[in-house]
Structure formats: C-alpha cells, structure tokens
Amino acid sequence: MRHTTSMILIVVLAFITGRPLFADALQVTATPVSATTKRGQPVAMAVNLKNVLAPREPVTITAEDEWEDEFGVARSTTASATITVVQPVKVNRYKVIIPALFALVAGSAKIDGQPVAPALDTGQLTFEIDRTLIEGESVTLEYSVKAQ
Secondary structure, eight states, X not given: OHXXXXXXXXXXXXXXXHSOOOTTOEEEEEEOSSOOOOBTOEEEEEEEXXXXXXXOOOEEEEEEEEEEOTTOOEEEEEEEEEEOOOOOEEEEEEEEEOOTTEEEOTTOOEETTEEOOOEEETTEXXXXXXXXXXXXOEEEEEEEEEEO
C-alpha cells in the first residue's frame, strides 16, 4: 500500500509541476491607449494587471486499502481526495517611463483606489505592488500626467 501511495503522489507532483506556469500569466491593459492634451492639462491613466492563467483541472488522489475481516475474507476500501491547484502570480512592481515633456500630477497615484506615493527617479515612475494575485484577480493602478 505504501508503494502505491508513493507512486500516486509522484504522478500528482509531476502533473502539478510539469505544466507551464509562465506563458501569458499577467495581462496588462492601459487606458487611454491614445490621448490628445494641451500644455498643463492632466491626462488620467489607468493600468490593470490581471492574472489570466488558465484554471487547472482539480487533481483527485485515490488510495485503496486491502484487508481481511474476522472470517479471513479479503476486502478492500477506497478513499479519495480532490486537490484544487491555485496558480498565483506575484506582482512585485510596475514601472513606467514618463517622457521629459510630462510630469506626474501630485497626489494622483493610487493602487486599487488607495493613495500611494510611487517613486519617481529620472523620468521613471515605480509603483511597489508586492501582491500575489490568484486566478482571475487583478490590481488597478491610477495616475495622471500633464504636459509641461
């Protein structure tokens, strides 16, 4: 029985770890895709980062126990467990280059509606996300820039 259970676990682990996890895991969409602005006029930007990994089929592990009753009759009992595999994506940070003719509008940066203070260094705006998204979850960043 111990050998059978070990083989089942090895097969399950191979199934779980053997599938690709990194192809198109994070969908990034930004709006507006295109905009026209005048000097000093802010342009609101919204970025959505979404975990789009395809859901995996649940894995079922089945085990069988062979035994004898008090009369020496061979019997067996089975048990099974279903494991749902969650495919998380850890988002560390989001970086965007702000062209020299533009400036970040103070106080406009938000992550999921909450105000944040992203780092701005040499025209690069960096949002520290540090969030793990499970299948279908997303995080939304907002900020405004204005032409100088």
